[in-house]
Amino acid sequence: xxxxxxxxxxxxxxxxxxxxxxxxxxxxxxxxxxxxxxxxxxxxxxxxxxxxxxxxxxxxxxxxxxxxxxxxxxxxxxxxxxxxxxxxxxxxxxxxxxxxxxxxxxxxxxxxxxxxxxxxxxxxxxxxxxxxxxxxxxxxxxxxxxxxxxxxxxxxxxxxxxxxxxxxxxxxxxxxxxxxxxxxxxxxxxxxxxxxxxxxxxxxxxxxxxxxxxxxxxxxxxxxxxxxxxxxxxxxxxxxxxxxxxxxxxxxxxxxxxxxxxxxxxxxxxxxxxxxxxxxxxxxxxxxxxxxxxxxxxxxxxxxxxxxxxxxxxxxxxxx
Numbered sequence: 001x002x003x004x005x006x007x008x009x010x011x012x013x014x015x016x017x018x019x020x021x022x023x024x025x026x027x028x029x030x031x032x033x034x035x036x037x038x039x040x041x042x043x044x045x046x047x048x049x050x051x052x053x054x055x056x057x058x059x060x061x062x063x064x065x066x067x068x069x070x071x072x073x074x075x076x077x078x079x080x081x082x083x084x085x086x087x088x089x090x091x092x093x094x095x096x097x098x099x100x101x102x103x104x105x106x107x108x109x110x111x112x113x114x115x116x117x118x119x120x121x122x123x124x125x126x127x128x129x130x131x132x133x134x135x136x137x138x139x140x141x142x143x144x145x146x147x148x149x150x151x152x153x154x155x156x157x158x159x160x161x162x163x164x165x166x167x168x169x170x171x172x173x174x175x176x177x178x179x180x181x182x183x184x185x186x187x188x189x190x191x192x193x194x195x196x197x198x199x200x201x202x203x204x205x206x207x208x209x210x211x212x213x214x215x216x217x218x219x220x221x222x223x224x225x226x227x228x229x230x231x232x233x234x235x236x237x238x239x240x241x242x243x244x245x246x247x248x249x250x251x252x253x254x255x256x257x258x259x260x261x262x263x264x265x266x267x268x269x270x271x272x273x274x275x276x277x278x279x280x281x282x283x284x285x286x287x288x289x290x291x292x293x294x295x296x297x298x299x300x301x302x303x304x305x306x307x308x309x310x311x312x313x314x315x316x317x318x319x320x
Contacts, residue, residue, distance in 0.1 A: 003037045005073045006065040007129045010058050011080025011107045013047040014040070014129075018169045019078060023133030030132040034146075036073070041065060044077060052082055059089045062111075066098045073149070076104030076111075077129045084110040084202070087211050092118040101149055104128055106225070106291065109198030114211035116196075116301040122320065124148065125198045125221070125289065126297030135172045137164065140294035147317075148297040154318045157287065157296055159183055165258050165292045181286070183315070184254075184265050185308050186272050189282030191251035192305040192318070195298055197221035199290075200236050201228060207243060216248040219304045223255030223290030230267045233257070234274075241277050251282045251306050253315070255290030282308045284315065 007014070014024075031038045041061035046053035065074040087110065096119040102112060103124040112123040126148065127141055134141075140160045147155045162177040196213045197203055200222040206212040220240070224233055240246060252272075257263040268285055272278050284306065289295045298304070299320035307314045 003035055004068070004071040005031060005036045005038045005075060006041060006068065006071045007038065007044060007075055007077050008041045008058075008061045008065055009044045009053065009077045010062055010083040010086060010104075010111055011076065012051050012078045013053055014044040014077045015047040016051045016078060019130050019133075020169070023130060023169055026135055027129055027132035030138075030142075039071075050082065052080060055085050055089060058083075059086050062086065063091055063094055066095050066100055071100060073101040073103065075129050076108045079104065079106030079108055079128065081107055083107050084205050086111065087114050087209075090114075095119055096121065103149070103297065105289070105295070106199050107202055109202040110205060110211070112198060112300050113196065113203060113206060113213050117211055117213040120301070122299045122301035124297055124299055127295060130169070131293075131295075134168055134293060136168070136175050137162070137177065137294060140288065144296040148299060148320050154316055157315045157317060159286075160288045160294050163256065163288065163292050163294065168293065183287060183313060184268070184285040185313060186269050186285055187278065187281055187283040188308045189251070189280070190307045190309065191219060191282050192303065193217045193219040193250035195219055195221055195300055195302050195304050198223070198300065200224045200233065200240075204236050204239050207239065213300075215243060215245040218249050219251045219253060219306065220249055221253045221255065221289065221298060224257060224261065225291040226258040226260035228257070228263070229261050230263045230271065233261070233263055233268075234271045237271065238275070241275060246277065249281065252278065253287055253304070253306070254283070254285035256286050256288060256292045258291050282306050284308060284313070287315070
């Protein structure tokens with residue numbers, strides 16, 4: 001990978017209140033330590049009543065980043081709520097003609113999956129620029145970021161040693177970490193397929209549009225944040241199952257749900273077991289992606305493989 005990185009704000013502005021100058025300083029230092037040359041798009045500090053900026057500004061910054069020959073990685077500053085506002089205004093031919101690594105998570109799920117659907121390019125669900133401002137226990141996140149974006153070979157995904165869901169940006173020194181119990185096995189089986197997904201409710205906003213990726217031979221990666229709870233997670237999952245091509249899905253990988261969602265292992269298992277369409281599919285959960293830290297980076301449009309049987313569990317990213 002080349003060393004040019006452009007930070008853009010397709011959802012929230014970089015001026016959003018919790019992104020402090022100290023956090024930005026730490027993040028900048030982390031990118032320098034990775035040997036990456038960072039630049040910021042023109043409108044990253046533009047902010048309106050929705051802690052975002054105009055559609056025109058955000059589309060312009062996105063397309064400028066892809067058109068700039070010195071840039072190899074385009075990374076979202078933070079998430080938000082409204083990146084799907086951009087989808088009709090993007091020049092996908094320009095993006096396809098200037099392929100870059102595009103990375104972000106949460107609300108950026110809309111853009112990442114839409115770009116893949118419209119161009120066939122692999123995009124990435126992974127840390128934001130602001131994520132790099134996390135001072136403690138970032139090694140796991142950095143390790144998978146490098147494995148997915150810097151290297152070509154396949155890699156196995158293994159559980160983190162511990163995780164956190166505290167408001168780390170508010171108090172970097174006073175952190176609470178939880179021992180990780182590892183992946184949850186809900187259904188056994190074996191599957192290999194194309195990765196689609198990210199934030200579940202954001203992915204659902206693409207249903208019925210030209211921006212929804214094809215689910216044929218896919219492995220769905222799904223997670224949601226504290227605003228979701230077991231009933232809405234169930235409802236949103238059911239909505240995906242109702243998609244005409246869901247019958248071609250090969251497996252489901254759930255990320256870690258925030259504790260505030262109260263979506264326990266028992267409840268998630270009940271949700272999955274009520275849906276007969278999921279009976280043939282391997283299903284694992286509590287994987288390190290979503291709105292807790294640390295997190296893996298995974299390729300939307302890349303290839304994953306899951307093997308779960310006879311007390312054996314292997315989860316690999318084959319192509320990225």
